[in-house]
Amino acid sequence: MAAPSRPTAKVKLSDGLVQSLAVGKVYRDHKGPVSGMDFTYDGQHLVTSGEDKSVYVYSCEKAGRARHLRCEKYGVGLIRFLHNDRDCAVAASRSEAEHLLKYWDFHDNKYLRLFRSHTARVTSVSPHPYEDLFLSGSEDRAVLLWDLRQERPVAKINGQGTTIASFDQQGLVFAACVGQPKLHLFDTRNYAKGEFTSFDLRPHVPDQAQFVAFSPCGKYLLARTRSQMVLIDAFDGELICEYPEEAPQSTPSAGSAAPVASVPSFSPDSQYVLSGQPNGDVCVWATTNARLVHRLEGHTTTPGRVLFSPAHALVVTAAETLAWWIPDTAPP
Structure with missing residues (x-):
């Protein structure tokens, strides 16, 4: 079956448009940090999950809350919409006791399936863009491939440390980091044969990646470690650029929480990379040369989640509040 077409951005992005972004709406729904955030494939809805065990779904068209759900028993960490599904x-x-994944129907507010296999905190969730599959990484040293129709994983990749994994935009390839400063690439249809290539990141970054994502165009891989964020050529593994992020303003004392590391993202046209900073700003860089295009200023704590809408000139950032950024002038 042919893959359904993905929506194209309705607004052509440019430096001028990005530089005009200003806060259009602020939400204070979550009573604590936001742990997960995602747009639907068409950019019509946004979901957020928080450490307060709440999930909120927002209508981007109406710029308002559409649903509020609770998860008292398990809590909610990472959350991702499924392909072509708004509900x-x-x-x-x-x-702390059960590190499971939930297939959640928001419309009926029920779990369609519980996926139990991970034995430690889940560190990444990546749904396939067109099929009923998703990847998960964990601190239990395993990357798992799941079919939504089955309770047990259909494949397992063992690692040597905390793992993360992500599909590309076409779902043909997925990248995994399994405990070393190295990226392993797998063919989604032939994962049983093992990786078809790998990229050693040690010449560029000393630590293992805590986040990895393909650019929407498929040409680049964005990788973040504890202290660095770099752009890698998705075809040959060469370093393209490093983004000059700011160091935390203070070193945490013994027993205190580590600084929040922002989860970065691409713009839908792959032109820009966004990431929150310890001073509360969100930096927007030109993707391929790390030129600073704009700073979104207003948060007072590190924006742990930043996302560009896949279809509109809308950026959402999550820190002590949830801020929606829109152009303050009409696009040319």
């Missing part, structure tokens, strides 16, 4: 998501628990 279903995969959510990771925040329970």
